[in-house]
Amino acid sequence: MSIKDKESEIVEEFAMFEDWDGKYEYLIDLGKDLPAISAEYKTDDYKIKGCQSQVWLHAELIGGRVRFTADSDAIITKGIIALLVRVFDDETPDAIAEADLQFINEIGLAQHLSPTRSNGLLSMIKQMKMYAIAFKVQNT
């Protein structure tokens, strides 16, 4: 499934909720279901600098596709990461580097995109793309 298709799927899922609490509860559930990151990657080296909640992100290239695992100590942040991992995981470095994510706006979580928000959503996306670019360079 392409990144665009996965985005559409998420937008459809969130469209089922009429009010904010449904959306957030779904996000919290996604956070809880996010596969755990290996303990060896839950260190400062893999931490994305955010102000309030800690986020750990690990990426590796397997068979030409980037595999992401991630975690956070805040559950809403973890839910947002779960969405990002779902969209970017198992995609090629090219596809990730070129992706222009739209779903965050469309599911009504745009407020989390503001650079002043301290959950570092923008930093997460940036970091995932950096990994993709690094793998791209490595492969050429």
Place this chain on the structure above:
Amino acid sequence: MYNLKDLANTVLSSAEIREQFPVLGISVNGRPLVYLDNGATSQKPKCVIDSLAKYYNEQNANIHRGVHTLSQEATSLFESTRSSLKRFLNAEHEHEIIFTSGTTQGINLVAHSFGKAFINKGDEVIISALEHHSNIVPWQMMCEDKGAVLRVIPMNNAGELDLSVLASMLSNKTKIIAITHVSNALGTINPVEEIIALAKQYKIPVLIDGAQAVQHQQVDVRKLDCDFYVFSAHKMFGPTGVGVLYGKEKWLNAMPPYMGGGDMIKTVTFEKTEYNELPHKFEAGTPNIADVIAFGESIRFMEEIGFDTIRIREEELLQYATQKLSEIDGLRIFGTAAKKTGVISFNIEGLHPYDVGTILDQLGIAVRTGHHCTQPIMDYYRIPGTVRASFAFYNTMEEVDVLSAGIKKAIKMLKR
């Protein structure tokens, strides 16, 4: 026009008081705003907002220079705020009131200029465990520069300072004590009178960070006998970008300027500059004229409401909120000092403050989450941060109920 003081004394939580603050009537995320982030910045009454518009519509001119009428009028409005502040703080001289951009600049100014003149290698500067980063980092920078030592008065679990330790820290090496009047993260009111009295025994000057105090209680700098007192206008219903450094004349005269530029000079040649006298020596460049003038309105507003009313309202809110929040399962309040301002810093067992704050925001409740620029306090409690509700006299008991219900809703959602 009704008299605000009478109004405040008769119907304390009345809609009329809140009507003075336009933003309190707005909705956030589809709910009426419940603004409980007054420790970060307070809301502004109409008179302050109107003053800003009036200045730019009718009064704008540069000050202290122009021969023309508009400039002279602007100068006189600007200086009248200085005179209000002299009265507000009971300072001895108007020129002991220095306008800054805020508390942070005030502390940086003193750390830099006092440090330059009076601190040498091996000297000691004392701060406390309760300081905001802005009363830690400027001193650290200065100490590093000078080879001086920064020492810290410890706190206990309730968030109170241990003054017996302070007594043992003082010596002739101690060159200045910089301490917060009220903790922004916990609300603790420090016994600054006792600290100053102790310091006086060694003739050590004391700087008080009043950013979280001046909006809650009457501060009399002469009665306190502090050497410096710094604060920001925006936390006391005034505009952002303005602050005050009060300093005793003898220190301000003995300290070198912080910044060079216009307004702070008497004569300039390429060989030498003779500095202007106080307060201009520390006010280089065109100041924040509009906001200083509007700040005068916020002082007038606070004086009309009166500190008795402010104190009674805030104490009631703190007491009620402490009781309501303590009833919530798993909620722990950080900062349980005997003397506190209207601040409740808390966490819910098993929940991240960021998550709680995010849900509260969806409910239209504005609180602060995080380390509140006081990482050493968070390290003391071994927590990443807290949720902080901070009250102003315009908050209501109903808003405390909304907060309490909001926290319960957040727990329900996050602990599903």
